[in-house]
Amino acid sequence: MIAAGRRVEDIATVLSAHGLILRGGFKCGASETPFADLSGAPVKSVLLVGQAGAAPWPHFLRWIDKQSQTIANPLDSWSREVIGAVAEAFGARAVSPSDRPYLPFQQWAMRAEGLKPSPLGILMHPQYGLWHAYRGALLFEDELPIQAGETAPHLCDSCVEKPCLKSCPVDAYSAQGFAYQSCLVHVRGAGGSPCRSGGCLDRNACPYGTEYRYPPEVQAFHMASFARATS
Template structure:
């Protein structure tokens, strides 16, 4: 896609969204910044959080050079290349949830967006992607961008199947027992989680309506459990 026709300092959200679409990325949320904040580039007035847009993201990504070249971390390398170029085209600064330390506080940034919340099991839950939400990067822009209003937290009217979905009871409202999680994934009973994604994430009703492919979840589970 060609660089935007508007000056970067006047880009509207719809123009930014259109620029992301060919890369199968979408704005998952964002927030305005009134004054310079620690951890954000000086002059930042809007932060937009970017993540996969489904259907189509995984098929697009796995056709890219980073996936085909056989070297490590293809998803992160693709994210750096694509979001870095988008930032240049949009007059923004690209920020990523990987590559630290130091680590950017994507969790707390997401909570400021009005479209992402802490779920009963403390994983982030998104207004449309549920517990399958993931961030590939963020754009720090030097102008104010009109953002949609906050929406109600979906967990407030949910029976919370996520709270009882973990077979070994490693992930609950009380805690996350990481050693127990990995031990379960090593056993035959853990193959479903490894091949289709974490059962807690999949239990969320919003996750079930989001078109994320099991192959993508399997890749990320393999990265997590290695």
């Protein structure tokens, strides 16, 4: 059997071939039984899988080109396939942010990496800014040598201007939260062309992690998915 420490390193190596990275993890305490793993035993370790910047994009596009039919949620399907294969190879269970009932991925991420939400709700990373994502998690029945992250510097605290709250033409983000319907109507409408082609104006206004900013075609892909939302 592969040593636990080596297993984490090997998982990271396999994920890197798809542009994905480990996004931290944590051990579940003895009293924590929020879900069950393969055998029904309580989960003892969680590793989060995600991305920094648009590194997975070329791998995803190659996968799309090989599909024989249109897929409703292709990025989710690709993520499930890749992370699911890793889980099978390393004795874990794979879960996704889109699983129902929804799992507390944001809480897991805050615990694993010590991050806090930005005014847009996206977790602010001290290196990646707002340009990162979580694509899934690996749940293990045994303990891995991982530690939850310490609280990272929250860049939003020192950002006085808050340009992320001043760039949206319909003020979708405010202290009251996200005005989902207002944003959706705008993105779908005639005035939403800049958002559809280049992504959320508020997100792009953030001054942090700009070297990881998703290219316009990636942002357009995500915005098109949002515009297709039915609720």
